[in-house]
Amino acid sequence: MDKLIVTIDREYGSGGHEVARRLCDRLGLKLYDDEIIEMAAMNTGYMKDYIKYNDETAPQLNIPSVYSGIDTFQTATSNKIQDEEFRIIRRIAEEGNCVIVGRAADYILGDIPHISIFIFAPLVDRIRRKLALIEINGTDPMTEYEMEKKVKQRDKQRRKYYEFYTDNKWGAHVAYDVMINTSRSGINAAVDIIEAYIKGGKGKDLLSDM
Amino acid sequence: MDKLIVTIDREYGSGGHEVARRLCDRLGLKLYDDEIIEMAAMNTGYMKDYIKYNDETAPQLNIPSVYSGIDTFQTATSNKIQDEEFRIIRRIAEEGNCVIVGRAADYILGDIPHISIFIFAPLVDRIRRKLALIEINGTDPMTEYEMEKKVKQRDKQRRKYYEFYTDNKWGAHVAYDVMINTSRSGINAAVDIIEAYIKGGKGKDLLSDM
Numbered sequence: 001m002d003k004l005i006v007t008i009d010r011e012y013g014s015g016g017h018e019v020a021r022r023l024c025d026r027l028g029l030k031l032y033d034d035e036i037i038e039m040a041a042m043n044t045g046y047m048k049d050y051i052k053y054n055d056e057t058a059p060q061l062n063i064p065s066v067y068s069g070i071d072t073f074q075t076a077t078s079n080k081i082q083d084e085e086f087r088i089i090r091r092i093a094e095e096g097n098c099v100i101v102g103r104a105a106d107y108i109l110g111d112i113p114h115i116s117i118f119i120f121a122p123l124v125d126r127i128r129r130k131l132a133l134i135e136i137n138g139t140d141p142m143t144e145y146e147m148e149k150k151v152k153q154r155d156k157q158r159r160k161y162y163e164f165y166t167d168n169k170w171g172a173h174v175a176y177d178v179m180i181n182t183s184r185s186g187i188n189a190a191v192d193i194i195e196a197y198i199k200g201g202k203g204k205d206l207l208s209d210m
Numbered sequence: 211m212d213k214l215i216v217t218i219d220r221e222y223g224s225g226g227h228e229v230a231r232r233l234c235d236r237l238g239l240k241l242y243d244d245e246i247i248e249m250a251a252m253n254t255g256y257m258k259d260y261i262k263y264n265d266e267t268a269p270q271l272n273i274p275s276v277y278s279g280i281d282t283f284q285t286a287t288s289n290k291i292q293d294e295e296f297r298i299i300r301r302i303a304e305e306g307n308c309v310i311v312g313r314a315a316d317y318i319l320g321d322i323p324h325i326s327i328f329i330f331a332p333l334v335d336r337i338r339r340k341l342a343l344i345e346i347n348g349t350d351p352m353t354e355y356e357m358e359k360k361v362k363q364r365d366k367q368r369r370k371y372y373e374f375y376t377d378n379k380w381g382a383h384v385a386y387d388v389m390i391n392t393s394r395s396g397i398n399a400a401v402d403i404i405e406a407y408i409k410g411g412k413g414k415d416l417l418s419d420m
């Protein structure tokens with residue numbers, strides 16, 4: 001692998017962004033998460049907030065019809081934003097030495113050698129972590145029930161997005177190199193694992209290393 | 211964690227046994243794979259081959275009935291053998307510093323701190339690896355079609371076994387700490403990853419490491 005490209009997909013609240021951030025700090029890689037939204041705003045002229053609203057979201061319906069009353073404008077816009085994000089992801093990968101978070105990047109870069117990571121944790125821990133972060137950051141408080149709904153809704157949104165644009169099931173192991181349960185490992189050991197994998201040069205593949 | 215206990219479950223042909231063996235070599239741990247069969251033979255008095263035949267296999271039916279003609283003797287024997295294997299696994303874990311392969315050990319040791327690994331690879335690579343091993347070892351040749359059937363059948367057997375004795379789906383990420391695609395990593399980098407995870411002391415958990 002000439003250029004190091006790491007994609008990190010993640011369940012909501014599992015600390016995937018934080019794993020990506022620390023991995024970048026440790027290895028001097030560039031982080032692309034919401035940075036992709038800013039780049040898409042620059043390129044399309046849409047407002048950042050509008051792109052964020054459509055970011056990592058499947059089009060609401062993709063069968064336009066004058067009879068159904070479906071908002072085909074929304075669908076077309078959503079597709080246009082995703083297309084731009086996918087172009088950006090491929091351009092980022094050409095530069096290399098980067099970590100790309102979410103946005104089906106593992107699939108978009110299917111033909112480009114890269115390391116594909118999935119970060120997950122049990123639902124109950126992700127709810128607790130998000131509630132703890134609210135307390136730390138002093139943002140609007142939520143009940144545990146409200147947070148459970150939010151976490152599930154965001155997972156569902158990411159799943160629908162991933163499965164709309166790829167052939168794979170979100171979070172099913174076949175799509176990934178390594179999957180890490182941060183509830184067991186914590187954030188730093190997750191970074192240790194990815195670092196060991198990279199430094200082992202990804203090893204040989206299964207068929208040349210028996 | 212006082213004692214180091216690693217469980218490794220694996221898809222058939224993914225090199226899980228080889229990962230376990232090299233991990234044991236590298237860290238001076240004891241390997242328990244078919245060793246468990248030998249121990250169960252000693253303890254139950256059944257022949258090794260008979261235990262191997264029932265090993266990692268769900269009972270064929272668990273509803274005995276004089277009307278159905280179901281072989282309840284086979285069912286009872288299978289359960290007895292599994293029970294003995296589970297007792298052995300818990301005894302092994304008490305000693306610690308070991309790697310236990312398969313046999314739903316991650317679930318059997320649910321209340322004992324341990325590291326739970328799942329090794330997988332795409333079907334096509336596992337078929338090729340098993341065919342290559344036949345060539346290397348000079349055992350009876352098989353066609354690709356025959357090997358595909360065998361690999362799928364063994365996976366199915368392991369899945370049924372795992373799901374009969376546990377509450378989890380076999381290979382679904384929720385049950386594991388780390389899952390590794392050996393088709394991407396190779397065997398040695400898989401060992402690197404597990405070593406990094408162990409030496410990081412497993413890190414803190416998600417909620418104390420934000």
